[in-house]
Ligand code: NA
């Protein structure tokens with residue numbers, strides 16, 4: 001049987017390569033009974049469409065930034081709290097622990113099985129106005145954000161002027177000065193060549209994004225126990241490989257951005273604390289929209 | 305361009321005439337919706353640029369709503385396109401057939417179109433229900449509203465296609481056309 | 483699956499079923515044959531239309547509608563007449579120059595054809611035979627899709643994914659567009675001279691020309707604002723189309739004062755129905771594209787072509803010949819939607835400049851809009867002017883041949899296409 005998996009990341013992205021490894025491992029473990037056909041780079045449609053396709057069983061699964069799933073499972077917003085994680089290890093500890101189990105249940109209620117969580121990356125602000133050394137340096141900066149309530153509210157809370165815009169228009173908007181800055185993981189800043197139109201690079205690390213590997217629950221449960229186990233095992237291995245790969249690529253991308261002439265400024269710990277307290281109301285507000293227990297679980301895991 | 309007609313008035317019957325009148329009313333309603341959606345879309349695209357340069361800010365939901373209006377305008381306009389025969393086809397072979405054969409093919413093609421639209425409607429109901437819990441990123445509104453445009457377009461198209469299958473190529477000739 | 487899709491599509495298309503429905507039925511058959519959930523059909527329909535870049539299409543159509551109603555066409559004609567009216571084939575030149583200027587603000591050849599046809603053919607017919615009059619206007623209209631902005635290029639860029647930018651393709655069309663304009667004028671003069679037509683039109687008088695230039699100035703500035711803004715990155719193609727609408731409304735209400743609020747409603751409706759024809763094709767073809775993708779047809783096609791030849795030039799020639807045939811029979815938007823996802827990745831793997839490939843692809847299919855048996859521009863011209871198709875086809879072929887000659891020139895000297903966009907940093 002052939003299971004089709006579609007995604008919106010380019011074929012050379014670490015997550016797409018991880019899916020290739022996943023496919024090879026599944027085919028090996030099941031002696032060719034299960035074949036995974038992978039379609040990266042939006043071949044089967046954009047991210048939103050991939051969600052619809054998995055949900056209705058048109059395709060078996062997708063690997064996708066969690067933002068696109070949070071429209072169906074808003075609890076996913078709990079793992080992207082502003083300024084929550086000091087490092088990627090903490091981020092993965094959260095998603096691999098009790099919180100991950102809770103989210104898996106929520107996803108199951110909507111017809112998805114979560115097979116693993118890869119790294120999309122820690123998001124960092126760039127701009128062409130000034131280095132970001134204090135909270136007030138965010139003041140009035142026109143920063144492009146993804147259209148997401150929590151993201152927009154976070155940047156309003158720290159004094160910036162968020163603009164939501166499709167990613168394809170961002171480069172020319174930065175070049176024209178329509179935008180002062182944008183925020184993305186280093187590897188994406190590099191692959192989109194924003195260093196050509198941006199001067200200052202920070203390690204604001206304001207959100208951490210995951211890539212979820214999710215599959216259709218009905219189709220998954222139709223498989224035999226052994227096949228399900230093979231899929232889970234192959235996914236776990238592929239995810240582990242991707243996390244190591246993504247961490248290495250992230251570091252390399254930052255070095256390349258600095259080499260290309262960007263000025264890197266690290267955000268001091270006390271400024272990060274200020275940012276955290278300024279955005280605390282955003283977290284409180286989120287608690288009114290989604291189950292507060294899951295947010296508390298995240299915060300507990302981070303601090304504990 | 306196959307539905308453009310030169311023949312005389314449709315082979316009338318009172319029931320056929322009543323159906324045409326009813327469909328005319330539906331068309332008027334739908335036309336109003338198309339115009340509204342187009343106006344919303346156009347207005348938002350222009351306002352977006354003005355806001356960005358004049359006030360250096362943006363409305364969070366403007367792109368989403370503009371796209372929604374666009375999707376509605378496009379799908380709701382498809383049945384009007386059927387009525388006015390703007391959906392292009394290849395008539396190079398067909399024009400060599402006899403008038404009777406052409407008429408038969410035209411009606412057959414309308415029936416097939418109606419069958420297609422019925423299938424789309426049936427499947428789209430499921431997709432709409434599946435999508436119902438999914439919210440728009442910037443508005444507290446379900447993403448399923450995009451699919452509702454497809455549902456309406458399918459029903460409205462079925463009505464037009466069945467009428468064309470009934471009345472043939474001369475269905476809309478005469479004063480009711482255009 | 484693929485075979486089912488192809489058989490159903492061609493079967494229905496040959497029997498005259500509208501192409502959009504033929505595509506829809508073909509997807510339905512393919513899905514049933516492949517045992518795939520039918521949900522993919524409405525999903526692909528909705529998501530393929532739900533795209534910000536595509537919104538430019540109804541907006542550019544709306545701008546065109548408003549310009550005709552605002553009397554802007556007449557000013558372009560008067561202006562052209564004051565400059566080129568007294569050349570051999572004077573009115574023909576007027577039509578071509580007006581067509582070029584209209585092209586620079588409108589995105590669609592079909593919209594240009596109806597605008598130019600209704601305004602210019604009556605004047606042309608006073609001096610020339612019906613066939614020549616209509617052929618000239620059809621050629622002038624075809625410039626609409628080559629000179630930016632161009633809906634055809636927007637559709638191409640969307641289908642090709644992130645490999646080409648709309649702005650880059652727009653710029654690629656400028657030099658070939660000017661070559662075509664000059665070529666059409668030369669051809670018009672020659673045909674007119676051969677047929678011994680009278681010299682017509684106004685003599686060139688500087689004062690008169692300046693006065694007409696002044697009257698046409700708001701329209702002449704429009705491409706600089708709209709296309710300049712898109713290419714300069716001030717706004718996206720879609721926003722540029724919105725600006726074109728706003729601009730046409732301002733001119734219509736305050737400069738020519740011919741536009742009324744009552745014109746707005748039918749303009750909005752006509753633009754929507756015109757764009758929905760493209761939208762329906764995109765929506766229904768998306769199912770076919772999905773089936774081809776999961777059947778790995780693009781990879782198979784690439785493998786096949788790489789076996790046939792390793793030369794990029796021969797590959798390009800094969801594609802051009804295929805497109806000439808496709809252009810004869812298939813409506814151009816349907817062709818972009820079905821063929822760009824197949825050929826654009828292969829062209830990339832052959833190392834062909836994606837801008838060059840994209841432009842040649844679009845140009846070829848735009849010429850196809852003037853070739854029988856399926857030529858939308860011919861249909862519209864014949865519909866507007868009531869000149870029978872056979873007469874039109876007999877007069878139009880030298881203009882079609884000229885366009886293919888320019889296409890060959892672009893193949894031989896790719897700099898014609900790529901120099902301007904590359905200079906501008908695309
Ligand atoms: Na144009």
Ligand code: NA
Nearest residue numbers: 809810853856
């Ligand atoms: Na043709």
